[in-house]
Amino acid sequence: xxxxxxxxxxxxxxxxxxxxxxxxxxxxxxxxxxxxxxxxxxxxxxxxxxxxxxxxxxxxxxxxxxxxxxxxxxxxxxxxxxxxxxxxxxxxxxxxxxxxxxxxxxxxxxxxxxxxxxxxxxxxxxxxxxxxxxxxxxxxxxxxxxxxxxxxxxxxxxxxxxxxxxxxxxxxxxxxxxxxxxxxxxxxxxxxxxxxxxxxxxxxxxxxxxxxxxxxx
Numbered sequence: 001x002x003x004x005x006x007x008x009x010x011x012x013x014x015x016x017x018x019x020x021x022x023x024x025x026x027x028x029x030x031x032x033x034x035x036x037x038x039x040x041x042x043x044x045x046x047x048x049x050x051x052x053x054x055x056x057x058x059x060x061x062x063x064x065x066x067x068x069x070x071x072x073x074x075x076x077x078x079x080x081x082x083x084x085x086x087x088x089x090x091x092x093x094x095x096x097x098x099x100x101x102x103x104x105x106x107x108x109x110x111x112x113x114x115x116x117x118x119x120x121x122x123x124x125x126x127x128x129x130x131x132x133x134x135x136x137x138x139x140x141x142x143x144x145x146x147x148x149x150x151x152x153x154x155x156x157x158x159x160x161x162x163x164x165x166x167x168x169x170x171x172x173x174x175x176x177x178x179x180x181x182x183x184x185x186x187x188x189x190x191x192x193x194x195x196x197x198x199x200x201x202x203x204x205x206x207x208x209x210x211x212x213x214x215x216x217x
């Protein structure tokens with residue numbers, strides 16, 4: 001059985017959704033027979049990396065909010081994250097384009113390290129305040145996630161895997177994904193957002209049961 005997850009490494013709800021899905025998967029009896037496939041998505045493909053811009057100001061600008069409204073929203077999300085054991089520090093977050101980070105995730109998929117790469121990028125962005133667009137930083141994160149250093153450097157130095165990222169973005173548009181995280185279970189059932197673990201577990205069980213139903217005599 002497969003579960004595809006469209007996600008962006010600068011999406012706070014995606015990290016929360018990852019944790020909630022992981023909890024559901026840990027309770028799923030057939031977890032060892034479930035393939036999780038990470039798919040690239042960009043909330044704002046045109047974003048320009050700007051280490052000098054505060055994330056609250058960035059959100060205020062793109063959402064039409066006041067800075068105080070943006071800060072209150074981030075405080076709320078920080079509380080949600082804490083409930084899942086995650087530490088968010090939006091005061092340190094660096095506004096960054098995630099395209100190259102997604103290229104590394106695509107590389108990681110080829111060596112079965114996509115989950116580790118996703119996790120490392122999430123922590124770098126939300127907890128450590130690292131620039132997840134900077135190539136030197138990305139290279140360090142790739143190595144920490146278990147990728148070969150020379151191979152990751154080769155990818156970052158060119159445009160390799162850009163087509164894979166674009167294909168995921170295209171697929172998302174085709175199935176109507178407008179926000180992430182977005183989960184697709186066996187090409188049949190979908191869940192949008194960082195839903196409760198019980199919701200994910202229910203979808204896993206239903207998808208598995210339907211996949212293995214006996215054909216009628």
